[in-house]
Amino acid sequence: MRVAVIGAGYVGLVAAGCLSHSGHDVVCIEKDARKMALLKAGRVPFFEEGLEELVLFGLKRGLLQFDGQMEACQDREIIMIAVGTPARPDGRIDLSQIYAVMDEIVFRARFPQTIVMKSTVPPGFGVNAKERYLERARVPLSYLSNPEFLREGSAVRDWYHPDRIVIGGDDETAISRLARLYAGIDAPIVTMDVSSAEMVKYAANAFLATKISFINEIASLCELVGADILPVSRAVGMDRRIGDQFLQAGLGYGGSCFPKDTCGLDFVSTCNGHAFNLLKAVIEVNKRQRLLAVRRLRHVLGRLHGKTIGVLGLAFKPGTDDVRESPSLEIINLLLDEGADVRAYDPLAMENARRALPDGVFFAPGVMEAVTDCHALLVATAWPEFSTLDWAAVRPVMHPPYLVMDGRNCLAAEELRQKGFLYWGIGRPYPVQGETRNPLIKTGQIFPLRQAVSP
Numbered sequence: 001m002r003v004a005v006i007g008a009g010y011v012g013l014v015a016a017g018c019l020s021h022s023g024h025d026v027v028c029i030e031k032d033a034r035k036m037a038l039l040k041a042g043r044v045p046f047f048e049e050g051l052e053e054l055v056l057f058g059l060k061r062g063l064l065q066f067d068g069q070m071e072a073c074q075d076r077e078i079i080m081i082a083v084g085t086p087a088r089p090d091g092r093i094d095l096s097q098i099y100a101v102m103d104e105i106v107f108r109a110r111f112p113q114t115i116v117m118k119s120t121v122p123p124g125f126g127v128n129a130k131e132r133y134l135e136r137a138r139v140p141l142s143y144l145s146n147p148e149f150l151r152e153g154s155a156v157r158d159w160y161h162p163d164r165i166v167i168g169g170d171d172e173t174a175i176s177r178l179a180r181l182y183a184g185i186d187a188p189i190v191t192m193d194v195s196s197a198e199m200v201k202y203a204a205n206a207f208l209a210t211k212i213s214f215i216n217e218i219a220s221l222c223e224l225v226g227a228d229i230l231p232v233s234r235a236v237g238m239d240r241r242i243g244d245q246f247l248q249a250g251l252g253y254g255g256s257c258f259p260k261d262t263c264g265l266d267f268v269s270t271c272n273g274h275a276f277n278l279l280k281a282v283i284e285v286n287k288r289q290r291l292l293a294v295r296r297l298r299h300v301l302g303r304l305h306g307k308t309i310g311v312l313g314l315a316f317k318p319g320t321d322d323v324r325e326s327p328s329l330e331i332i333n334l335l336l337d338e339g340a341d342v343r344a345y346d347p348l349a350m351e352n353a354r355r356a357l358p359d360g361v362f363f364a365p366g367v368m369e370a371v372t373d374c375h376a377l378l379v380a381t382a383w384p385e386f387s388t389l390d391w392a393a394v395r396p397v398m399h400p401p402y403l404v405m406d407g408r409n410c411l412a413a414e415e416l417r418q419k420g421f422l423y424w425g426i427g428r429p430y431p432v433q434g435e436t437r438n439p440l441i442k443t444g445q446i447f448p449l450r451q452a453v454s455p
């Protein structure tokens, strides 16, 4: 089939690469000139396992092209929209990229086409868009919602092995056309109305975020009662009704989806007169987890001014170079505010982090350079490189108190303690001077950092 994909980001480029690999004739339209130059040379502007090979293969077979102009979608039966839908500061979703693209599609349409919304848009958007845009098109256009569930870090695999394909719409012919596009993928296709399909995406992300904040709450409670979150979450997750995914306690969720989608759903709820209190708590707990890391550093080290902290991990999760809403970036900003010296390292995300962080951070060329001269280390991303690090070589280059804050519970706690580190995980026993509970949260209160900082 002849397809246009608009937006060569994490979703659009994966869709374009995979569809061309499945034999479809795909043009991927991207407005960013820097990205376009890289793509035309067969290079992917971000890291995603297996994607560059797909792109090169598509270019070589002539089934994948890149174009900077919207004219390129004029002769395509299916137009997939995969542009960004970032959050505004008030939680509302910024739909300006979508509006701009819809305007162009409608303006240029010369024959019946199917518009497929891959971007995550608030429930109700599609119904509104059909009235607002499609009714002024010169030719009949169909609109389908087709939310994307792939995960960065395993996006190509997720594209070919989704749990389900959700299609929202009322045009049977367009739905069959889109189903044919996915013919090679072995997954159930679930059809529904447009608003319900939009809701599936938000509900799924809100539920996964809820699991993360829930286990972080249990982790805090574990510290209070002297329990250990690792066996707790493992055994809870073995219950098939619950499942073991998204049950890892840590610094909380980040990335381009969960933070904006939870806030976006909360905003939609408020606008519709519904107080989604559960979701509000999920968002609040997630904010607290990041502050908790800084409070703990301050608790052990005292004033952070003049202290050197190594932050290991800048990407919001392993397997990607994406730093959008990464907890470590916010933590680094807070540490800088308190006058700490920050040495940062990530195996993949250094360039993106450099662009996102203010001056004053030392970006170490390797993990050993990052840990050198540090009073404390914060592991913020569970890269395997950190769990397999030669920790015996790390201690001699650090300063007392040799604190290792394991923000992802990915290190061997006992081994580190035996090697002379002061290890502190999330929701794990904290054995200092016979104390096995977390002295920070005995009162059950976590104060916002700025209130607690002395002038």
Ligand SMILES: NC(=O)c1ccc[n+]([C@@H]2O[C@H](COP(=O)([O-])OP(=O)(O)OC[C@H]3O[C@@H](n4cnc5c(N)ncnc54)[C@H](O)[C@@H]3O)[C@@H](O)[C@H]2O)c1
Binding pocket: 006, 007, 008, 009, 010, 011, 012, 029, 030, 031, 032, 035, 082, 083, 084, 085, 097, 100, 101, 118, 119, 120, 121, 148, 149, 150, 151, 152, 256, 257
């Ligand atoms: N990243 C994920 O893991 C993921 C997963 C599922 C769903 N989503 C959703 O998919 C959508 C896209 O996410 P993303 O992470 O791929 O975003 P992204 O920011 O990585 O990519 C969006 C791309 O669209 C381009 N673009 C914007 N306006 C354009 C226009 N008028 N013409 C051509 N190109 C244009 C941008 O330059 C950018 O390269 C969002 O709504 C997101 O919520 C993302």
